[in-house]
Amino acid sequence: MKKDLEIPAIINAIKRSLSPGLKYPVGLHEPNISGNEWNYVKDCLDSTWVSSVGKYVDKFEEMIAAFTGVKCAVAVVNGTAALHICLRLAGVEPGDEVLVPALTFVATANAVSYCGAVPHFVDIEEYTLGLDPRKLEDHLQQVAVIRDGCCINRYTGRKMKAVVAMHAFGHPVDLDPLVETCRRFHLELIEDAAESLGSFYKERHTGNWGVLSALSFNGNKIVTTGGGGAILTNNPELAKKAKHLTTTAKVFHRWAYYHDQVGYNYRLPNINAALGCAQMEQLPKFLEQKRALAERYRQSFSGIRGIKFFNEPAFARSNYWLNVLLLEDDYADRRDALLEATHEAGIATRPAWEAMHRLPMFKDCPRMDLSTVENITSRLINLPSSSFL
Numbered sequence: 001m002k003k004d005l006e007i008p009a010i011i012n013a014i015k016r017s018l019s020p021g022l023k024y025p026v027g028l029h030e031p032n033i034s035g036n037e038w039n040y041v042k043d044c045l046d047s048t049w050v051s052s053v054g055k056y057v058d059k060f061e062e063m064i065a066a067f068t069g070v071k072c073a074v075a076v077v078n079g080t081a082a083l084h085i086c087l088r089l090a091g092v093e094p095g096d097e098v099l100v101p102a103l104t105f106v107a108t109a110n111a112v113s114y115c116g117a118v119p120h121f122v123d124i125e126e127y128t129l130g131l132d133p134r135k136l137e138d139h140l141q142q143v144a145v146i147r148d149g150c151c152i153n154r155y156t157g158r159k160m161k162a163v164v165a166m167h168a169f170g171h172p173v174d175l176d177p178l179v180e181t182c183r184r185f186h187l188e189l190i191e192d193a194a195e196s197l198g199s200f201y202k203e204r205h206t207g208n209w210g211v212l213s214a215l216s217f218n219g220n221k222i223v224t225t226g227g228g229g230a231i232l233t234n235n236p237e238l239a240k241k242a243k244h245l246t247t248t249a250k251v252f253h254r255w256a257y258y259h260d261q262v263g264y265n266y267r268l269p270n271i272n273a274a275l276g277c278a279q280m281e282q283l284p285k286f287l288e289q290k291r292a293l294a295e296r297y298r299q300s301f302s303g304i305r306g307i308k309f310f311n312e313p314a315f316a317r318s319n320y321w322l323n324v325l326l327l328e329d330d331y332a333d334r335r336d337a338l339l340e341a342t343h344e345a346g347i348a349t350r351p352a353w354e355a356m357h358r359l360p361m362f363k364d365c366p367r368m369d370l371s372t373v374e375n376i377t378s379r380l381i382n383l384p385s386s387s388f389l
């Protein structure tokens with residue numbers, strides 16, 4: 001007979017991993033405001049430059065570019081807006097298809113819809129929890145034909161324009177084979193790096209592989225501006241277009257109001273950027289603290305039956321944005337009991353996102369076999385991961 005999951009032992013292991021003297025309940029991921037946040041925001045208020053022009057926006061963009069090693073960063077109102085602009089500038093048009101992982105936050109698929117395009121769902125691999133480049137390659141061999149340099153879905157007749165790789169919970173996707181597949185099938189690569197600020201694939205920061213990449217600075221991310229995001233690109237021409245498109249496509253002039261296309265009001269306000277500058281100063285400290293917490297979880301969970309702490313892939317250095325516990329297949333039916341018991345103990349946990357193809361607005365979208373997504377979502381739990389824990 002199967003032995004039951006040792007839920008009390010798991011809860012004890014979580015508590016042992018967290019700092020003693022911590023106040024319960026413990027949240028899943030909370031902002032850490034312990035640097036120059038008050039100073040910079042006050043300075044911003046004193047200057048009255050609180051809106052979308054000001055020195056903190058420029059400074060914040062410089063800090064992001066310097067940290068990630070990406071040439072250009074354009075700050076925007078949130079990560080979803082960043083993704084929307086990435087897709088637009090990668091050439092995604094109404095009626096196109098964009099390949100996205102079925103396991104992601106809904107923003108990835110929503111941004112595709114904002115372009116009038118259709119998400120086409122791809123399976124993940126257990127080793128990274130992100131898009132599986134080998135399964136994508138096999139799938140494209142089946143469904144794609146190249147006509148006049150365009151990748152066409154032979155079943156829907158639609159153009160497939162791009163792939164969005166999402167670095168789930170901060171763990172980088174296997175980018176090298178993915179870049180190869182995108183090249184072979186004439187697909188633009190975009191990285192949804194919303195969760196992976198501070199995560200590196202083979203010594204290079206995530207966000208450097210896509211033609212364009214998106215970051216998020218929402219309240220639950222490793223660095224927050226309250227709400228915010230950024231578009232990353234190594235192509236200065238695309239960065240210029242991103243800035244233009246997110247600034248209502250207004251042509252610069254001292255007094256004239258002239259717009260040369262339908263643009264968006266997506267620029268990040270200076271007051272949010274002030275918060276962001278103070279947060280970026282602390283990013284190396286946050287990363288260290290989060291790695292140490294992941295290490296404590298790893299040690300506390302070792303030897304407990306039925307569970308596995310998720311480790312970064314060998315080719316990556318992850319920011320461990322949200323720590324992941326995987327139940328073994330035999331214990332997937334105990335997931336909800338574990339979620340209940342941890343909440344009862346004042347420990348915020350949560351299951352993986354509902355897979356995209358199970359949401360009503362995406363249920364009829366094209367997709368490949370999604371067995372790994374189905375399997376992983378049934379047995380994944382996120383653990384408290386704030387940097388100060």
Ligand SMILES: *Cc1c(COP(=O)(O)O)cnc(C)c1O
Pocket residue numbers: 078079080081104105107108166192194195215216217218228229
């Ligand atoms: C947070 C997040 C986003 C963007 O979210 P915003 O709240 O719009 O900043 C996009 N994709 C993923 C995977 C995310 O986790």
